[in-house]
Amino acid sequence: MLISVSVGPPASRLFHCLRLAGVLLGSISLLSSCGSEPADTKSGSTGVKAPPAAAAPEAAPLRVNVFLEYSGGMKGFVPRGGADKPATEFQQRIGALITETQVSGVIADRKYYLCENAAPRAVPFQQLRDVVQGEVNQAALGTELPQMLEGILNMPQATQQVSVVISDFIYGPARKSDFSQLPNLIRTSIAPVSQKQLAVAVFGETSRFYGTYHPAVKTPVAKRTLNGEKVPYYVWVIGPPALVARYTAEVFKNAPAQQAFFGLKTDTPAFAPLLTKLTDPKLKSSGGTVYAENNGLTLNPSDDPVDFSVGVNLQELPAAWQKPAFLAQHMRVRLPNGAASVLPNSVRLLTDDERSGQPVLAPYTHVMRLRVSKLAAPTATLSLTLPAPETPEWVAAWSTTNDNTPAPRTFGLDQILAGVRQSYPSPLPAVFTVQLSLKNDK
Amino acid sequence: MQTFFTSLYSALISIFQSQRPADYGLYKTDLFSLVGWSTLGVALLLVVVFYYVFNSALRTGMFRTTHWVLTLALAAGLGTLLANTLSKSHGAEGSSYLGYFMVVNLLVAALWFLLFSVLFKRWSTYARTTPFVGPF
Numbered sequence: 280m281l282i283s284v285s286v287g288p289p290a291s292r293l294f295h296c297l298r299l300a301g302v303l304l305g306s307i308s309l310l311s312s313c314g315s316e317p318a319d320t321k322s323g324s325t326g327v328k329a330p331p332a333a334a335a336p337e338a339a340p341l342r343v344n345v346f347l348e349y350s351g352g353m354k355g356f357v358p359r360g361g362a363d364k365p366a367t368e369f370q371q372r373i374g375a376l377i378t379e380t381q382v383s384g385v386i387a388d389r390k391y392y393l394c395e396n397a398a399p400r401a402v403p404f405q406q407l408r409d410v411v412q413g414e415v416n417q418a419a420l421g422t423e424l425p426q427m428l429e430g431i432l433n434m435p436q437a438t439q440q441v442s443v444v445i446s447d448f449i450y451g452p453a454r455k456s457d458f459s460q461l462p463n464l465i466r467t468s469i470a471p472v473s474q475k476q477l478a479v480a481v482f483g484e485t486s487r488f489y490g491t492y493h494p495a496v497k498t499p500v501a502k503r504t505l506n507g508e509k510v511p512y513y514v515w516v517i518g519p520p521a522l523v524a525r526y527t528a529e530v531f532k533n534a535p536a537q538q539a540f541f542g543l544k545t546d547t548p549a550f551a552p553l554l555t556k557l558t559d560p561k562l563k564s565s566g567g568t569v570y571a572e573n574n575g576l577t578l579n580p581s582d583d584p585v586d587f588s589v590g591v592n593l594q595e596l597p598a599a600w601q602k603p604a605f606l607a608q609h610m611r612v613r614l615p616n617g618a619a620s621v622l623p624n625s626v627r628l629l630t631d632d633e634r635s636g637q638p639v640l641a642p643y644t645h646v647m648r649l650r651v652s653k654l655a656a657p658t659a660t661l662s663l664t665l666p667a668p669e670t671p672e673w674v675a676a677w678s679t680t681n682d683n684t685p686a687p688r689t690f691g692l693d694q695i696l697a698g699v700r701q702s703y704p705s706p707l708p709a710v711f712t713v714q715l716s717l718k719n720d721k
Numbered sequence: 722m723q724t725f726f727t728s729l730y731s732a733l734i735s736i737f738q739s740q741r742p743a744d745y746g747l748y749k750t751d752l753f754s755l756v757g758w759s760t761l762g763v764a765l766l767l768v769v770v771f772y773y774v775f776n777s778a779l780r781t782g783m784f785r786t787t788h789w790v791l792t793l794a795l796a797a798g799l800g801t802l803l804a805n806t807l808s809k810s811h812g813a814e815g816s817s818y819l820g821y822f823m824v825v826n827l828l829v830a831a832l833w834f835l836l837f838s839v840l841f842k843r844w845s846t847y848a849r850t851t852p853f854v855g856p857f
Contacts, residue, residue: 568740
């Protein structure tokens with residue numbers, strides 16, 4: 280009796296089927312609406328978070344003191360011009376630099392000084408600008424280079440702030456025997472650089488010179504009058520490494536080509552492997568298995584080498600060091616218990632379109648591609664580092680042992696910078712190091 | 722349970738594809754357990770509806786093996802759909818791995834449905850012997 284219900288006529292069977300179909304459709308729509316509800320709530324969970332050190336801490340305020348040596352030897356760089364006389368290279372470059380220093384938003388505080396003798400004299404910005412444009416008559420006798428540097432670094436707070444020193448860096452001691460100790464004298468005069476491991480950035484440029492030129496070597500002539508010949512001057516930026524990097528990258532953007540950096544270190548830059556949410560197929564990982572897990576990467580290079588892209592923010596590096604060619608030549612990857620490398624021609628700048636179009640790329644200025652071809656241990660730490668380059672070659676070319684005849688060379692520049700170089704260990708500390716923990720995917 | 726679902730799904734998917742995708746971390750931490758639990762729940766729900774609603778509380782006459790197979794097909798289809806929509810909504814990228822995950826979840830959903838059917842059918846009023854008699 281009960282069973283007869285199911286053996287109904289075809290119409291009733293069809294009715295049952297329809298009812299079943301209705302139930303199916305209802306539950307499908309119910310489930311799909313459930314499924315779409317938690318969209319995007321955990322969308323960030325795949326990205327590897329930057330290690331805590333890379334989460335940019337509140338950067339130390341940038342306080343800058345600008346020191347212009349104003350002695351008889353510098354006066355020729357700042358002739359009183361006019362509409363018919365173009366400004367010298369010195370006037371253009373330094374005028375732009377002090378203006379940028381005065382108006383830049385990245386600088387919390389700035390002060391200006393003239394170095395006429397051992398103790399720098401504070402002056403308002405307008406007076407410094409007047410000196411640069413040649414609107415001052417008298418110039419002091421000047422002070423010897425080591426004493427000037429010592430006076431600058433003995434200023435209160437000098438080791439926590441950025442000191443910008445503008446000078447011809449010609450060393451003319453009163454006692455001729457001092458020449459023999461030039462590197463040591465420089466090193467002593469900048470003792471806080473050794474003690475606090477401050478950074479020194481050196482920029483060199485030649486500029487037309489109108490006036491009395493005082494060479495270090497006084498024979499055959501003690502001084503000459505130049506009329507537009509080019510002689511060098513230098514800008515030294517001294518201070519805590521990260522602040523020097525910031526001042527160089529964000530204020531002295533239009534720096535001359537001759538640059539040398541000692542002890543420069545940046546804050547740990549933002550860095551992360553890029554694995555997901557990439558639209559550019561060339562950025563996607565390839566080869567063996569690799570995926571992000573627990574703030575690191577899990578990968579398996581045993582069958583195929585694993586290639587993946589990493590993003591890194593290098594905006595605090597000097598402009599010359601941000602160039603892909605420089606980075607490709609100098610960046611080093613280390614992976615204990617494994618083998619890793621930066622793929623050739625893979626370092627490049629991200630374009631503004633890429634950074635604005637793909638949120639995952641926004642925090643970075645550069646991308647490069649790493650290859651892990653071997654990982655023997657269950658876990659390992661990959662480090663990507665930029666070793667500091669040694670004293671560049673232009674320094675030797677700009678040095679001379681006899682500057683009596685004016686030329687784009689400076690007496691003993693190599694010895695002066697050797698004194699700076701000796702303030703640091705050998706090899707120089709790395710500019711930055713970022714790390715990534717790896718786990719073998721077995 | 723997360724470890725169970727992760728081992729279950731990654732083992733089954735590795736039959737089709739051994740290489741894990743770049744967003745495997747998301748599967749491991751979120752998707753396998755989320756989709757696993759949802760599929761389990763859906764299979765259980767369909768079993769309860771089939772045996773205790775349509776064939777106990779109501780007397781619809783849908784106790785035949787054909788009806789059961791249709792419901793099993795529904796469970797399998799929902800398994801595929803769940804794997805797809807939940808993965809996409811949690812940020813998984815379209816990939817062959819996701820495709821195989823859908824295929825595997827189709828099988829897993831069908832298996833859950835079969836398992837729960839065998840477990841629960843004996844207390845059904847009209848479908849005690851659907852799809853087969855026994856084992857208890």
